[in-house]
Amino acid sequence: MTDVVTPPSSPVSRERAREIKRMSVISTARQVRVLSRAELTELTGLSPATLTPLVRELIAEGYLVERGTAASRSGRPRTMLEFNPRAELVAAVSLEPSRISCEIADSDGAVIAHRTARIGSDIVETVCTFVPELVGAALPSLRGVAIAAPGVSSGGAVRLAPSVGLVEDRPIGESVRQRLGVPVVVDNDVNLMAAGEHAAGAGADVDDLLLLHVADGVGAGLILDGRVRRGAAGAAGEVGFLPLDGQERGYDGVGPFEARWSENAIAERVVALRPGRRPAEAVRTLVELADTEAAAADYLAEVLEAWARLIVSCVCVVDPGRVLLSGAAAQLDDAALDRLQDLVATRAPAATDVRRAVLGDRAVLHGAVSYALSAAATHQSSPS
Structure with a gap:
């Protein structure tokens, strides 16, 4: 009889699998908002043994907050967990004729900081200055940046946007990513509006x-x-x-x-x-x-x-x-x-x-939140 040798599992694969489970817990909690560990187990399909250390970790990081107890079907009290939208911050940057605006928002789309200024000669430098200054001490919670620009955007480069001085391809997305170290999504402003209306508006x-x-x-x-x-x-x-x-x-x-x-x-x-x-x-x-x-x-x-x-x-x-x-x-x-x-x-x-x-003027912001969180999830669950 020939022995079958099972190769050891890859540490990278184990780490990626764990990150996928972690993102599943975050996504579920973000959607449901207040729930118990038992409900998390049911909704994510993860076993209590797998879920317990993940929940403990997310509480320590501020994603989840314990909010008292509630009765269960068995009558025994259970500790409720609430998702904290401030644990995930995104920067929404809008390039408009003659000006640039930057908003820092949580995952609910609530704006916590805002700044508007005239567009200077270096858009990348302006973005990379505004975002850290506005986020301040909460910089570790920044999950991504979404940049809305008039014109055509492809692969993080913008063209055909004469109103903001971008006619030929300018790779602003990659330049900002390298400077800030978080995922950056650059897209046409109307695409972001559509995404915002689809996420939280008339669509x-x-x-x-x-x-x-x-x-x-x-x-x-x-x-x-x-x-x-x-x-x-x-x-x-x-x-x-x-x-x-x-x-x-x-x-x-x-x-x-x-x-x-x-x-x-x-x-x-x-x-x-x-x-x-x-x-x-x-x-x-x-x-x-x-x-x-x-x-x-x-x-x-x-x-x-x-x-x-x-x-x-x-x-x-x-x-x-x-x-x-x-x-x-x-x-x-x-x-x-x-x-x-x-x-x-x-x-x-x-x-x-x-x-x-x-949503009016808020459509771009809601689209930016949706984009940035999606980009962050993709980045965290992809192989390193």
Whole structure:
């Protein structure tokens, strides 16, 4: 009889397996918030012998806090554990025209520190200065950084973002990661908005959606099967480059569609309709003017027609099921939104629900939290 020799298990494999179990406990506690050890055992599938040292470790690290006792089915009191969102901090950095903002938030999306400044010549240096200063003594709890930038992002590099001085590829993600030592995710700002609405907003109940954001430009964030889709070169959702006819081309990083139907373009037309100062909310002002002025009503109809055509074009390709209007597009009143919905419904090949996004300026933050925590989990569970 031949003896079968079992090779010793790899220490790296054992460590990775333990980290996966640890992340399972953290993820479960983050989702349920308050639970007992018995419930953790049931939800994670881990044995009490495996779970006990992990829970002890997570209590010592501040992830879990003991919160008194509660009765169990057997009548015996059991100690309850509560997840501490402050044990996981993320930095959400937004690159905007002429300024950079940085927020430090916990895993609930609660902001604990914030700073805004003008964009300088070195974005990486600014980020790597802001984040440690804002986190302060809680730096060991920093799990990741998410950077939102207008333009195209691929592999941590940003291009076609002229409003923030990034036209050619700039590897800001890797540069920040090397300096701060935590996972860094760089993505288009509208992708982060879509991720935020999917995590905590008007798309939390669906797995497929398209977020249409109208601001200085026009962009879209696409989520299919619960995941943000970026495309082969990171340019998925650059709907501002939709050609209006066969002759038009983008210029200086601005697409032909957004050159005509962005908030900037609409604001210029509103000023022409009612001379004076540029309106702070161009679409809302246009809707109000349309109630009393025929020229404004005609122009509003043109805007809705253009946006509907854009939405239907996207629906024909990806069938998102739900379209969320963000930025200036969310300023439509109920009547205008209903008109846009009708235009889409009569032309789209599949049922498409058009509604407003609900998180507003907080969408990027919630998306950043989702991105950073996901990146941190992937980093911790991957082989070293």
